[in-house]
Amino acid sequence: MKSLFKTMLLGATAVVGLTFAAQAENLVLVNADAINSPVDLMNKHFAELVEERSNGEIDVNYITGTQLGTPPQVMDQLSAGSLDAFGTAGSWLSSVAPDTQILTWGFTFRDAEHVFNFFQSDLFDGLTRDMIETNRIRPLSAGPTEPRIVFLTEELDETGDFSGRKMRIPQIPAYLRLWGAIGAQPTQVAWGEVFLAMKTGIVDGAEGPPSAAISQRFHEAAPNVYMTNHVWATSTIMINEDKFQSFSSEHQDLLTKAAEDSSKWVYNYSTERRESVLDEMRKGGAIIREIDATPLREAALSAVESVEAEGLWHEGLYELVQQQ
Template sequence: MTIRLKTLLGAAAAIAMSSLAAHAETALKWAHVYETSEPFHTESVWAAQEIAKRTDGRYKIDVFPASQLGKEADLNQGLKLGTVDIIISGSSYAARDYKPIGVTYYPYIFRDASHLIAYTKSDIFKRLAKGYEDKTGNHIAAVTYYGTRHTTSNKPIEKCADLNGVKMRVPDVPAYLAMPRACGANTTPIAFAEVYLALQNGTVDAQENPLTTIEAKKFYEVQKNIVLTGHIVDHLNTLFSKKLWDSLSDADKKTFSEVAQEASERASKKIEAREKELVAEFKTKGINVTEVDKTDFEKNVQEKVKLEDFGYVKADWEAIRAVK
């Protein structure tokens, strides 16, 4: 082999290696606590595949559902440590690092899902999201409508006072406690994955979650009363770790953000559509579904539980309420 040919072959190999390096696959972990049947998972899988497609395979994202990488608190800790790259989690957990963003969980702050979505495009959202990012370095890329939270119980509930003395499972997050405590319930924090068993064995007599979660986790099998308290219009954030966000080029940041937002929009629409179907479906299963006067519950919350006690800012509450 001539020296010239060796040189040419060496140069070609170097170019090939360089090309491969430029297109090297970066493996990322995307985690959440939701079931594989839920839109939060199916749309995460879609987003992972879409990011791979739009970046020519430079990123391979594995999605870990149903608390496979830990409970929600663990996932948020993993985001800080860089052991997980993308998670889906509520602002209630973001509020552990930046309290003001948790005001979105104060009961009855949102009128409905449309109000929530309008908030995610508002100046007050941008300000709160920036406050969280400044504090943690993590980036809120998208917001998904999780569903409107209602109550399930062993006994019928028609008014706020009917919850007095009821043992009620509530997530270990301050704002979630507001409505139950205003109504006199004895709140008990139990991990999400353990709620079904706690209801089944009588550890607690009630819990609260959106209709879609009540269906997915089969809480209706062990609770025959669904009370449409509608106390929190809930949402989830798609969060990128500081480590991941800082590593992305501007072009990749745009791609990741766009895909996350498209996935959130797809999931939100599915949740809204499913909620509209579920009331009738639960009734056909023999579940007692009760409409209640929400103003009774809201009045008790505002009189007995001050948002300032949670570290929230009244001006933020007012700005969110004013969003059209």
Template sequence: MSVKRTKRGLGIAATAVASLLIVSACGGNEAGGDGEDGATTKLSFANSYPDEHPHNTCGAQVVADALKEDDTGVEIEVFSNSQLGPDAERFASVASGDIDMDIQGASAISASFPEVGALDAAYAFDGPDALFEFVDSEAFEGLKKRMLEETGVRVLDVWYFGMRHFTANQPIKTPDDFKGLRMRFPDSPQYLMNAEALGAEPTAVAFEEVFLALQQGTIDGQENPVPTIKDLNLPEVQSHVSLTGHQVGSVLAIISEETWQSLSAEQQEAVQAAISDTRDGDRKCVEDAEAEIVEEWKSSGEMTVVEDVDVDTFRSQAEKFFKSEYKDDQLALYEAILAGASS
């Protein structure tokens, strides 16, 4: 018989409201629950994105709906917009079993498992097709196994986040164009390495503070996928978007191994299928949004879209940097990625 289990104390949220959300979110059913007696295994599924972002409308919510229609007794509750804390804190909570499932970028995870950061290296992949070719390879299966062993977190699949581009109040076509600019990068080892690899001067600013920092002149520019640039209302404080495509953004759909082992084999299969079956639809939503927004900017003039970027120079500079800076497992992973791209 399945009974509801109580997980360890969370201590994630900074406010009472967030604390209440976490308490209500966390805790599924006891190991082996299969829903046959009518009990429901409730799992929390967290992320950092607004409700209208493709990772929610075409991602997490699609997963929740699919499992709701299934008869395995698994119910997903989605907690978007960093309700359960910022990325780094949430990953630790997934590892401890306090949050069941999450969507995390490789760079955020690299603070706990450095090797995986190479997935976010600048110009590691040429585009989403190359990304998913690698994700479906034996090399990635090995990475998943090592990450599980070291962190207690299982990777279910990878979703496309969008090509990352730079915004500023001037074009950025070559590494020289970064001179004198304070560019915001996320505060993670891999993103800061990307900045150095590309020739930019990085300034770490919290995601939630990017608009204000640009408005106040604390930073001069930043980098993000097109849908995120729009979500943050950056056209109000930035005049140019340069389509550098310097990173194929991706996120890993992850689950606590404690939670995973508490599910029956049938439930595990259902959760895995719901996540993996969502990959293509989520990607299409992101790509459709990218194309629509860029065309909107071009037609309205809301942002100047800079397309004549010297990508070859950026790419060769980045590759030389990472081959010099990466060591051991991270270098091996990076070289495996490059080998896949050239095959």
């Protein structure tokens, strides 16, 4: 009798286990950056936190690499609900929240704390409200990673003048206007094609965060590296709004907190790794140079009024960001 009771108990336990397993919610998380880039590692960290903190109640299916297309293409899929979540550079928020183009304007933020304060502000919530309601994309978190620097195939002259240099930019209007204001010739090239573009002379240079650029071997194609620190690179983790609302309030809080912790994690990771990355570039033949960025800063500031008048972002937004 005891044996029969034990068998029935084990069977009941197995059924309960299968029931809980069947109730696990699935979250499809996508990357559109290079494997082992900071953003890729942030996404992996987020996935691990979600599964661990939910005790397996949320199963994260992480699709890494660039299998599903460029960031704008992935954003379209996220909006349509054909995938659930997307971890990427914060600059891509601008494709659905145009005012966030200010993130990619030169010398807008004083330091990492200023960037974090902006992302945690009511101002940022207001800038992204329409993307939640209209595009069905909710930013779970965002934060800084590290300042972006410049990679050039040929050395600048002593004035640091970028006039005539063909600079690679992503498909973001603010980058087009910024590098035009600096005097360069902005040229759109996909991130994964930049190395070849510099090698073949399609562009004379590119810019980006060191920890991401090294995975694309920018310094090998363009060994003249300038510490312009002109824009803070950022990261964000977004989720389809309908998918987010399908979770319980407890799981919504869990996802939000895991994303926030992952944004802080990737900032710390990028900061700690920055010097070793620069050393690695030096070993690969790059010449790392400091540069007086005052002329670049002045050019960017002088163009703010005109780009606001053109509607790149709402008039007065630059000044509001300075107050955060």
